[in-house]
Amino acid sequence: LLLTFPTVGALVASRRPENPIGWIFCVTGLVFGVGFLTESYAQYALHASSAPLFGVQYAAWLSSWTGPVLLLAAAFLFLLFPDGQLPSRRWRLVAWMAAIGSSLTALGVAFEPGPLEANRSIANPIGIGGTLGGVVEVLGVVGAVVLNVGVLLSGISLILRLRRARGVERQQLKWFVYSAAMMGGGFAASILFSSSLVNSIAWTLGILGFMVLPVATGIAILRYRLYDIDRIINRTLVYGPLTAMLALVYFGGVVGLQAVLHGLTGQESTLAVVASTLAIAALFSPLRRRVQGFVDRRFYRRKYDAAKTLEAFNARLREETDLQALSDDLVRVARSTVQPEHASLWLRPDTASKAEQAD
CATH class of the missing domain: 1.10.287 (Helix Hairpins)
Structure with a gap:
């Protein structure tokens, strides 16, 4: 997890340096690494070390900063993906909301008195008390609200971009x-x-x-x-529910048959496991076809209609003898399935037949 973001970020930044998302991932990886190391150091000092360690409070204080920074990175990722540009100029306000909210939240985390948010057993080593501390605390709360609203609106911008894309x-x-x-x-x-x-x-x-x-x-x-994503989504929609149904059948069969066999024989039997395994093997193919058909009808209607059109054409092809009718039918099928801008059919003349007629 610590290596995924910086590795991908470095690759994207080297190939597409004009796209800020690569740099965002690099910063995200750095923040993850710093947060993980400082939090691990603080936890080790509190629970595993027999002697006091240097800088434990400051390590825990530094690990508290990861939240606002990561939320800001998420907001800008939503706003800028995939081309590194905002969807339109009006979304600049949302970007500023996220940036200001993150800054105020970080300010509150840095100087708010009392226990640290990331580790309640450690007090803030540089917390400010008194009236100024109360002001900092209020600013932190306001910043957190503004930041979360900014992240939410950024996610909405991604949804709107998807609808128009x-x-x-x-x-x-x-x-x-x-x-x-x-x-x-x-x-x-x-x-x-x-x-x-x-x-x-x-x-x-x-x-x-x-x-x-x-x-x-x-x-x-x-x-x-x-374009492999369409196939990945299709396989997920098919094999996700299929796996869940087969697992339900398997565990339900094992539990149910075990209970029945235990009541009849008074002892455990492997027959329930064997029977459930055979049931899974028998149900896999028909269930997969049914789930695949439902997914195609519901989410890939054009593909489903094209497949049905080709099946119908294949059935008519066996009985059709009129060449002109067959040609017209073939052109109609091509138009309805492939949907080209123009479709026509050219048949090469039978030169052998013409030569025989000439003789």
């Missing part, structure tokens, strides 16, 4: 949205489900999405295998 830009945005959805969905599911297994899987998915985010962003900006 066409062609290459839309493919670039799909890469970002895919990784962001993986990250957000994983973290949200880890909060909603308290089951240890589901929580662990969801949290791992969220971390994986967070690591994939800079990679997907780099692919989008550098346009490497840009």
Whole structure:
């Protein structure tokens, strides 16, 4: 995680130095590294070290700064992706909101008296007391509100950009949205489900999405295998629900059959596992076809309609004997599936037949 952002950032910055997103990722990686090192040092000093260590309070104080800086980086990433430009001039206000909010929040974190936000067991070593300290605390709260509103509006700008985007830009945005959805969905599911297994899987998915985010962003900006995202999204929409359904069938079958067999025989049996495994093997192909058909109908309607059109044409082709009708039908199918600007059919004359007729 610490290496993903700076590595992708350095690659993007070297290939597209005019795009600020590469530099944003480099700064993000630096902030992650500093925050991780200082927080780890503070935790080690508090819980593992037998002797006092130098600068523990200042290390914990420095680690508290990561939050405002990372939120500012997220806001500018939303605003500037994928071309490094704001969607329009009116979004400058949102950029200024995020920058000012981050600065005020950092000011509050730096000088607010009392325990540090990142580590409540350590007091702020340079906290300001009295009236001035109260003012700093209020400014920090106001800054946090402004910063979060700025991040929210920045996310809305990305959604609006996606709705208007066409062609290459839309493919670039799909890469970002895919990784962001993986990250957000994983973290949200880890909060909603308290089951240890589901929580662990969801949290791992969220971390994986967070690591994939800079990679997907780099692919989008550098346009490497840009159009593979459609196939990746399709496979995710198919195999995600398919895996969930098969897992439900498997665990439900194991638990249910184990209970039945235990009631009949009074002992555990591997028959439940074997039967559930066979059921999974039998259900995989038909379930995959049904899920694939639903996904194509719901999300890839043009592809689904084109496939149905070709199937119907293939059925008519077996019975059609009129060459002119077949030619007209072929042109109609090409127009409805490929949707070219112009479609026509040219048949090469049968020179052999003409030569025989001449003889």
